[in-house]
Amino acid sequence: MTDASSARPRAETFEHAGATVELVDAVTLLAAARVNPVEPLRRADWPSPVHRVDLVVDGTGGSEHVFTARITTVPSATATRKMMRGFVLNIDPLGPILAKRIADGDQVVTRLVDGVGIAAAAAYRKLGLEKPVEPSLLADASAGIEASVSYDGTVATLESRVARDDVGPAHLRAFVTLLLQAVTEIAGPASLAGRRFTVSRDNLPRTAPTTQDVTLDMVGGLADVVAELRQIAVSFRHPEAMARWGARRPQGILMYGPPGTGKTMLSRALANEIGAEFREIRTPEILDKWLGGSEKNLKEIFRAARRYKTPTLILFDEFDSIVSYAGAGGDAASQALNAVAGIFKQEMNDLIEENPNVIVVATTNFPHRVDESLIRSGRFDVKISVPRPDDVTRAEIFRKMIRGLIGVHEKPGFRMFADDLDLAVLGTASGGMTGADIKEVLRRVQLAKAMEDAGGRTVTPISQQDLLSAVEGLRGSS
Template identity: 75%
Template sequence: MSDASFARQRGETFEYAGATVEMVDAETLLAAARVNPVDLLRSASWPPPVKRVDLSVSSTDRPAGPAHVFSAAISTADEPYSKERIRKLVLGNDPVGLLLAKRIEQGDPIATRIVDGVGAAAAAAYKKLGLDRPTQPAANRRPATLADAVVGLQASVTYDESGTVVRLLAEVPRDDVTPAHLQAFVGLTLQTVIELAGPESLSGRRYVISREVMPKTPATTQTVTLDMVGGLADVVAELREVAVSFRHPDAMARWGARRPQGILMYGPPGTGKTMLSRALANEIGADFREIRTPEILDKWLGGSERNIKQIFRDARRYRVPTLMLFDEFDSIVSYAGAGGDAASQALNAVAGIFKQEMNDLIEENPNVLVVATTNFPHRVDDSLIRSGRFDVKISVPKPDEPSRAEIFRKMIQGLITAHELPGFQMFADDLDLAALAHASHGMTGADIKEVLRRVQLAKAMQDARTGGNVAPISQEELLASVRELLGPR
């Protein structure tokens, strides 16, 4: 199997009651649900009387910790009063109806207004008379529970008043959730469809569980999760430990343990320190507050000190989990204690206030986690980042060769997920990620992202000039982009 086909994820297939179900990249799907709800099945075809099944997975915070929420809604009713439904009701199969339907299809505005007007009036009359609420046996059914004993998943089953919608809901702790739970919930959903449509109703049908119905946008700094980070396994593992300690304050309190109050991440530019900070915020479900140098340093006497005090005053009032990122930390507190000019004195004053504010921040507001990043750790005074203020110090190095291969893999996979459509292939099938990693010696994650951006731009320009029929991105084109960015050596 080529590296590119590995990046272009294929699904795992299982059979259920005669139906074939394919789950595409379930691990990534579950990771994406930590940030935004993921819808899965809206465009599928269902046996009568089932008209629609909405299946989704999302994330929520519970007192015991964050959880993945699986939900499904199985509907036996038509979409309420859509134009398509109204037109079907009004036009029927008589000759006049078929003629009007043909005129509407040809874009006749008068026929369209007549039919839509009659249909809207009929729909309003039906609604007023209460004829729009069909009676279904499910209306009198009581809430129940469905279970999958293999993975221990339980789903609650409820019915709406009209009896046309059956809802399933199940939760799994985020740290425990696996693709097996998703497969089990899909099975319970299909079991409910069978109860409505009959034991053989799914035979020969095929369903794909994927993110195809979602707007296809690549991961951004705002939506990145730790699962999406490539090539930094040790760093990610350490940040996961921080996230677990943040999400379980009861366990911390039971043992008299104190989670880290501050994290210092340091390393060369472009290694992903800011991205990791955002991923950590998403991992713990926290708001993200980025504080940059201009928000603090002020040319007026005393202004910088007032700014840093106000930032921490606001931090003590946060009532939801919040990660505060001090990016380019060294530019805020550089060379604390050095120099006697006015600028150095201002920096010393800011550094001194920062120390005081960090001393008891976690005690006054346990909702806040402080992260500082720097490319130049030697410029930061040791007293500022001592334990108790910054308990965790993480080096974020340039990626080695295996790490670069992993970064290429995840970035290419993300682009494929976001942009490939039926009939359009973005990357060739013969990519050699190991060769790309070897050729990109010394590059950071930011450099690899730029390599891909340049090739994408070149392909888009070629597409614009020729009107299509552009070949997928090849191994040689990627290698040429790597060589171009590295320059002469």
């Protein structure tokens, strides 16, 4: 078994500013970034006023690995009020007089000054008179890495570039250290004390995830699909950038492919990536045996969608069964299907303009059953094929799933998996299987081990042979 096929993650731990950082499989992470950008620092809890941190490692440019971090802050109410008062209280000779009245507890003057301050701050922003924060530079001499720091309103951006042939784990570690240094400059020197951060290509949870918790980090293989969905999520999360360039993010996404390839899971993962509510529409919610009922149900679903106040992903699962277009048939059933398809087209025409909080995803195993006019650009701007996994992708699915189980279940004194696993062999042996099939293989092996344990027998960790036997068992039962 080679290191490249190992299912067990290798990690190093270091500390900075009182925080503990676990750096998992840095070499693999940097190699993966050459194919698609990697976001290795997620699920992190940051000190106020830091709202979120987006870290991206991108080696797709060819000659360099680019490390980028965006630190988004939310000013506290106290800081905001202090800033607004400053617009007024710095005006001579009135400012010092008003400041004294505020210090003496005069609530009327306080409310007056705060009100004027809000108006003044807004005017300064509109006129572009706010004093910009000068760019700066952070550096780690031991790793030979520098990070330029720029500011745009409430966002600080760090960027470092390292030659592709020279980049190594030390550069990733150094950049993370510089990022944490920037956070402490914003939130205070002791703000990171006691916190723990994991820098990993996978970013898998330490507790057993539910179906609702799935993220794009948990998706095995499908690198191109995941990369496209990440880009869609970025366009959804940054409406200010979209507005600045007059760009329109996708309104609808069609995902199609064989059963069991993960289309519904990817939809849920996209919703979680965006931070959106997930609303799944199934066939019985729309189709009605009474004349006109289906059209009414569909209109009500879109009427509700136009009123959503928070980001929401609406999934039309098994889309072909909801809006299969029957052509020019004259019977009542064909007319009803055509009417539903027609209503769907009308409702999708201007949904994004009426409510930019909503994005629509439709999935189907049979794309040829869906009329092309329903899924044209403007309604469904992005069409993604989710294929059956090949040998390499199945090996990656095994890796992701096994690592997830190790992270959740292995404890000191208990090993869930043996060290003889060869993921490449498993990927080849499971030819023709989908992600759902591989999940069932693992479920069967886990159940068998648990039953042995419950029977009081000595149980060995799950081995390569256990998994191969389960693969053959599933193949024989299908």
